[in-house]
Amino acid sequence: xxxxxxxxxxxxxxxxxxxxxxxxxxxxxxxxxxxxxxxxxxxxxxxxxxxxxxxxxxxxxxxxxxxxxxxxxxxxxxxxxxxxxxxxxxxxxxxxxxxxxxxxxxxxxxxxxxxxxxxxxxxxxxxxxxxxxxxxxxxxxxxxxxxxxxxxxxxxxxxxxxxxxxxxxxxxxxxxxxxxxxxxxxxxxxxxxxxxxxxxxxxxxxxxxxxxxxxxxxxxxxxxxxxxxxxxxxxxxxxxxxxxxxxxxxxxxxxxxxxxxxxxxxxxxxxxxxxxxxxxxxxxxxxxxxxxxxxxxxxxxxxxxxxxxxxxxxxxxxxxxxxxxxxxxxxxxxxxxxxxxxxxxxxxxxxxxxxxxxxxxxxxxxxxxxxxxxxxxxxxxxxxxxxxxxxxxxxxxxxxxxxxxxxxxxxxxxxxxxxxxxxxxxxxxxxxxxxxxxxxxxxxxxxxxxxxxxxxxxxxxxxxxxxxxxxxxxxxxxxxxxxxxx
Amino acid sequence: xxxxxxxxxxxxxxxxxxxxxxxxxxxxxxxxxxxxxxxxxxxxxxxxxxxxxxxxxxxxxxxxxxxxxxxxxxxxxxxxxxxxxxxxxxxxxxxxx
Numbered sequence: 159x160x161x162x163x164x165x166x167x168x169x170x171x172x173x174x175x176x177x178x179x180x181x182x183x184x185x186x187x188x189x190x191x192x193x194x195x196x197x198x199x200x201x202x203x204x205x206x207x208x209x210x211x212x213x214x215x216x217x218x219x220x221x222x223x224x225x226x227x228x229x230x231x232x233x234x235x236x237x238x239x240x241x242x243x244x245x246x247x248x249x250x251x252x253x254x255x256x257x258x259x260x261x262x263x264x265x266x267x268x269x270x271x272x273x274x275x276x277x278x279x280x281x282x283x284x285x286x287x288x289x290x291x292x293x294x295x296x297x298x299x300x301x302x303x304x305x306x307x308x309x310x311x312x313x314x315x316x317x318x319x320x321x322x323x324x325x326x327x328x329x330x331x332x333x334x335x336x337x338x339x340x341x342x343x344x345x346x347x348x349x350x351x352x353x354x355x356x357x358x359x360x361x362x363x364x365x366x367x368x369x370x371x372x373x374x375x376x377x378x379x380x381x382x383x384x385x386x387x388x389x390x391x392x393x394x395x396x397x398x399x400x401x402x403x404x405x406x407x408x409x410x411x412x413x414x415x416x417x418x419x420x421x422x423x424x425x426x427x428x429x430x431x432x433x434x435x436x437x438x439x440x441x442x443x444x445x446x447x448x449x450x451x452x453x454x455x456x457x458x459x460x461x462x463x464x465x466x467x468x469x470x471x472x473x474x475x476x477x478x479x480x481x482x483x484x485x486x487x488x489x490x491x492x493x494x495x496x497x498x499x500x501x502x503x504x505x506x507x508x509x510x511x512x513x514x515x516x517x518x519x520x521x522x523x524x525x526x527x528x529x530x531x532x533x534x535x536x537x538x539x540x541x542x543x544x545x546x547x548x549x550x551x552x553x554x555x556x557x558x559x560x561x562x563x564x565x566x567x568x569x570x571x572x573x574x575x576x577x578x579x580x581x582x583x584x585x586x587x588x589x590x591x592x593x594x595x596x597x598x599x600x601x602x603x604x605x606x607x608x609x610x611x612x613x614x615x616x617x618x619x620x621x622x623x624x625x626x627x628x629x630x631x632x633x634x635x636x637x638x639x640x641x642x643x644x
Numbered sequence: 645x646x647x648x649x650x651x652x653x654x655x656x657x658x659x660x661x662x663x664x665x666x667x668x669x670x671x672x673x674x675x676x677x678x679x680x681x682x683x684x685x686x687x688x689x690x691x692x693x694x695x696x697x698x699x700x701x702x703x704x705x706x707x708x709x710x711x712x713x714x715x716x717x718x719x720x721x722x723x724x725x726x727x728x729x730x731x732x733x734x735x736x737x738x739x740x741x
Binding site for chain 1: 648652653656657659660661662663664672675676678679680682683685686687689691694695696697698699700701703705706708716720721723724725726727733735736737738740
């Protein structure tokens with residue numbers, strides 16, 4: 159048993175009944191991190207002293223001044239800057255970097271009264287799908303420590319799955335919230351591009367990156383998105399679109415909802431086990447009153463190539479700021495040119511170098527038209543595929559990943575095999591639409607994720623479907639064996 | 645193009661300001677070759693007259709009122725600088741002697 163068996167609503171009730179205090183919740187997070195994180199590897203930096211002090215102060219705040227997330231502990235992905243807490247992006251090049259301001263989302267967590275427990279592990283600069291590219295340490299899937307937690311928000315998903323914290327923030331450029339959420343059996347939302355401010359998110363691919371919540375149930379996820387969403391004067395790409403109450407939309411009623419299932423998302427490459435669970439989930443949506451049709455997103459097979467070109471090109475430009483001059487690691491050198499060359503060669507890991515070089519190559523004179531421009535044109539076609547389906551349907555549903563979590567170390571020298579894991583998530587980022595992954599069953603004892611994709615800024619509809627499914631099933635209550643701390 | 649040439653990889657590494665050994669250049673040549681090979685499947689698609697998408701939502705300039713406000717403190721901004729002197733960032737020689 160753990161306090162984190164409870165939902166946020168139950169925790170607030172327990173606080174109101176004086177059964178527990180906010181200090182107890184913070185203590186519970188650190189106790190579980192102490193007990194479990196040696197094996198899970200989700201946390202990079204802890205904020206213990208400040209968090210415990212904050213918790214004690216928050217216990218003094220009158221209940222009528224508290225919101226639904228007040229006092230609850232959260233872990234923040236290490237590519238989101240936090241004033242006073244080391245932020246490294248799990249890279250050697252940002253070793254010892256202490257941000258002098260906090261990301262907008264971190265300010266919003268503070269306004270909501272949440273307690274930041276620490277920073278969570280990730281693939282270096284969010285580049286990876288197994289969390290094996292962290293320069294600090296590996297993350298292990300709480301359902302099977304020999305398996306990958308997914309990536310790049312592997313620490314965010316594993317920390318929630320192991321019950322170290324009930325909430326985390328991740329970031330998603332090509333599936334980095336949804337894929338680890340699927341692998342770890344938790345709920346992860348990538349909001350519409352522009353829904354959440356990217357100010358203070360260390361940029362990977364600026365036209366694709368979004369911050370989003372990871373939780374153990376849909377309602378808590380909706381609450382957290384509500385808290386972090388909205389326009390921000392510090393991010394000119396944040397959208398000036400009103401943030402509705404997502405929780406109010408959790409009616410459990412999806413009668414008459416029009417669901418599209420793209421044939422390409424259940425095609426070759428998707429394992430039989432995953433397919434079976436997703437088809438069963440689709441049957442469940444029908445039982446709940448939704449109508450389901452098979453549709454086509456014909457350009458899906460080109461999304462992966464377009465994604466890797468576009469994201470790597472943007473990354474090659476964004477990561478030029480890491481030069482050893484103003485922050486982070488600096489190599490010894492006799493002249494400035496060598497300082498750049500050596501700092502970056504010693505500071506970046508192989509996957510980051512590969513992407514910087516792929517991006518630089520794609521943007522070079524002579525290859526620009528064939529790669530970068532072509533990929534952007536293909537992006538248009540992919541976006542149009544979605545636009546067309548959404549003219550007739552409310553949501554698109556399919557698997558989040560082609561398989562369940564693979565073994566750690568399996569694909570280390572073969573980048574292309576790892577990239578193929580993202581085939582069902584990258585089209586969503588290219589189109590910019592929102593999508594969630596929720597647990598929908600097990601295949602060989604590992605969780606399977608159901609992906610629900612929505613129209614621009616209609617996260618509320620996604621949450622309504624996800625919540626209706628959750629209310630009708632029991633998958634979100636399943637916990638890994640590691641959950642029980644002796 | 646099954647493989648990028650080692651020279652191409654070294655050139656790209658130079659553009660990206662990454663020091664690279666011969667051994668690394670060999671390895672990256674094979675890996676990047678596999679990735680660009682895969683990316684070549686995009687050439688199957690006819691994209692004549694397709695407008696490239698740089699941003700999915702209409703992006704336009706965002707203006708704000710021009711009101712003076714205090715920026716970040718300079719000493720604070722120097723907090724993460726490894727080498728500094730008299731409030732300036734110190735680097736090795738820029739021009740060879």
